[in-house]
Amino acid sequence: MAGRMLLAGFGGQGILFAGKLFTYAGMLEGKNVTNIPEYGPEMRGGTCNCSVIIDEEPIGSPLVLEPDILIAMNLPSLDRFEKTAAPGAKIFVDSTLIGRKVLRDDVEAFYIPATGLASDAGIPKLANVIIVGKVIRETGICSMEIMDKVLEKVVPPTRAHLIAPNKKALEIGYEFA
Amino acid sequence: MADKVLVKGNEALGEAAIAAGCRFFFGYPITPQTELSEYMAKRMPKIGGTFLQAESEIAAINMVLGAASAGARAMTSSSSPGISLKGEGISYIAGSDLPAVIVNIQRGGPGLGGIQPSQSDYFQATKGGGHGDYHLIVLAPNSVQEIVSLTFDAFDLADLYRMPVMILGDGMLGQMMEPVVFPEHSERVLPEKTWATNTTKGLRKKNIINSLYIKPDVLEKINFERYARYAEVEKKEARFEGYLLEDAELVITAYGATSRISRNAVNALREKGIKAGLLRPITLWPFPKEAYQAAAKTAKAFLTVEMSMGQMIEDVRLAIDCARPVHFCGRTGGMIPTPGEIEAKAEEIARAF
Numbered sequence: 001m002a003g004r005m006l007l008a009g010f011g012g013q014g015i016l017f018a019g020k021l022f023t024y025a026g027m028l029e030g031k032n033v034t035n036i037p038e039y040g041p042e043m044r045g046g047t048c049n050c051s052v053i054i055d056e057e058p059i060g061s062p063l064v065l066e067p068d069i070l071i072a073m074n075l076p077s078l079d080r081f082e083k084t085a086a087p088g089a090k091i092f093v094d095s096t097l098i099g100r101k102v103l104r105d106d107v108e109a110f111y112i113p114a115t116g117l118a119s120d121a122g123i124p125k126l127a128n129v130i131i132v133g134k135v136i137r138e139t140g141i142c143s144m145e146i147m148d149k150v151l152e153k154v155v156p157p158t159r160a161h162l163i164a165p166n167k168k169a170l171e172i173g174y175e176f177a
Numbered sequence: 178m179a180d181k182v183l184v185k186g187n188e189a190l191g192e193a194a195i196a197a198g199c200r201f202f203f204g205y206p207i208t209p210q211t212e213l214s215e216y217m218a219k220r221m222p223k224i225g226g227t228f229l230q231a232e233s234e235i236a237a238i239n240m241v242l243g244a245a246s247a248g249a250r251a252m253t254s255s256s257s258p259g260i261s262l263k264g265e266g267i268s269y270i271a272g273s274d275l276p277a278v279i280v281n282i283q284r285g286g287p288g289l290g291g292i293q294p295s296q297s298d299y300f301q302a303t304k305g306g307g308h309g310d311y312h313l314i315v316l317a318p319n320s321v322q323e324i325v326s327l328t329f330d331a332f333d334l335a336d337l338y339r340m341p342v343m344i345l346g347d348g349m350l351g352q353m354m355e356p357v358v359f360p361e362h363s364e365r366v367l368p369e370k371t372w373a374t375n376t377t378k379g380l381r382k383k384n385i386i387n388s389l390y391i392k393p394d395v396l397e398k399i400n401f402e403r404y405a406r407y408a409e410v411e412k413k414e415a416r417f418e419g420y421l422l423e424d425a426e427l428v429i430t431a432y433g434a435t436s437r438i439s440r441n442a443v444n445a446l447r448e449k450g451i452k453a454g455l456l457r458p459i460t461l462w463p464f465p466k467e468a469y470q471a472a473a474k475t476a477k478a479f480l481t482v483e484m485s486m487g488q489m490i491e492d493v494r495l496a497i498d499c500a501r502p503v504h505f506c507g508r509t510g511g512m513i514p515t516p517g518e519i520e521a522k523a524e525e526i527a528r529a530f
Contacts, residue, residue: 060441
């Protein structure tokens with residue numbers, strides 16, 4: 001499937017890394033892809049977001065103004081972007097950090113305590129990748145199989161020891177019901 | 178063919194410049210082009226090139242003048258306020274008939290402005306920026322892959338016509354990631370740099386690089402010669418891309434990032450039964466006038482879309498001698514027009530057809 005995705009959270013939560021995983025996955029599956037971060041004062045602390053588009057067709061504007069898939073890893077992000085989601089969008093919420101529910105009734109909400117799950121599994125920095133696993137499960141935006149290749153591309157050889165924990169995080173997210 | 182890699186526009190430009198044989202990069206950091214400087218700092222030492230962070234933009238452009246004089250492929254990059262500082266040096270490079278590449282990843286202005294994407298340096302890039310009678314070739318990519326191909330072209334065209342070339346991007350193109358393939362080398366055959374001040378080896382007369390001509394008749398003659406070369410560039414190098422232009426009644430025209438947004442709008446307008454098309458200039462100087470004249474045959478009106486208060490619109494009107502109404506849709510200060518805004522303006526125009 002094609003998708004217009006917006007990923008948002010605090011700087012340091014790995015929002016851009018998660019965006020990169022989807023972008024590489026789309027590219028390796030032969031689709032057209034774009035990825036653009038918000039590079040304003042936000043990247044110097046505070047909220048952080050990036051737009052990812054995966055499409056069979058050539059991509060015009062790389063900006064995602066009405067996401068079909070919204071990943072919110074903190075409350076300010078959900079507050080800011082919930083109203084922008086397209087009708088029928090799938091919204092993924094890190095429920096460890098966000099106490100409230102999605103208010104709209106024309107979207108589908110998924111709650112996953114990613115930060116808590118990551119901490120419990122001893123991989124506290126990989127809540128972002130846990131959510132990626134959940135998004136793959138619920139949207140089919142890319143296959144789980146492609147993620148092996150994606151991690152090889154995204155994780156530099158000097159940090160190859162991080163591939164295994166990333167795979168574990170993907171699986172935790174994918175299996176979470 | 179090489180593998181596709183996912184790269185940011187700024188970094189792709191740096192890698193393409195190195196692949197195109199650029200061995201001297203003189204930079205000074207400024208958002209939103211800093212990744213380019215950073216990339217060059219990392220890569221240049223590894224391939225035997227020179228990266229130098231100058232003490233100012235003015236120093237950097239004059240280092241480019243020096244390296245270019247010696248026959249090297251040299252580049253500098255900045256964003257809007259920094260390009261203003263380079264203006265004097267750019268004019269000297271043009272006046273010395275030197276090939277060089279200057280990158281402007283535009284941000285909102287005037288003044289220090291902001292750091293978000295903008296296209297409000299169109300006048301500066303295409304009409305001057307520095308003083309005197311001169312032109313730059315101005316290339317306006319709209320994707321990361323095109324940033325790569327136009328960077329190769331920039332160095333080649335600079336050498337071919339002995340003139341500075343500007344790559345005019347914006348914060349959106351600099352920051353976005355897309356898959357690209359890097360070509361290994363350019364196919365063009367280029368003239369030998371017999372004018373360079375490298376070394377005479379005692380075998381020839383000294384070459385002199387200069388832009389000072391005290392006698393007006395001499396300066397006029399040199400300017401005439403330069404403009405004869407410009408005429409050749411205008412004849413041979415104007416480039417554009419057309420999309421659904423064949424039967425277009427409303428021709429939307431935009432370059433760089435706004436051309437991508439406009440393409441979305443054209444698709445949406447076609448679905449609503451409005452015969453819209455997109456004319457995207459790839460070279461802003463020379464401006465592809467003939468493409469506009471051809472489009473004017475079916476067009477009832479033009480709509481230029483810019484991230485500025487309206488600058489390219491003047492060249493569109495001139496290209497078609499005001500034969501059709503030319504409307505404007507734009508945002509400024511770092512705001513980015515949405516496809517919806519363009520559609521609304523287009524529908525308003527089309528209602529009058």
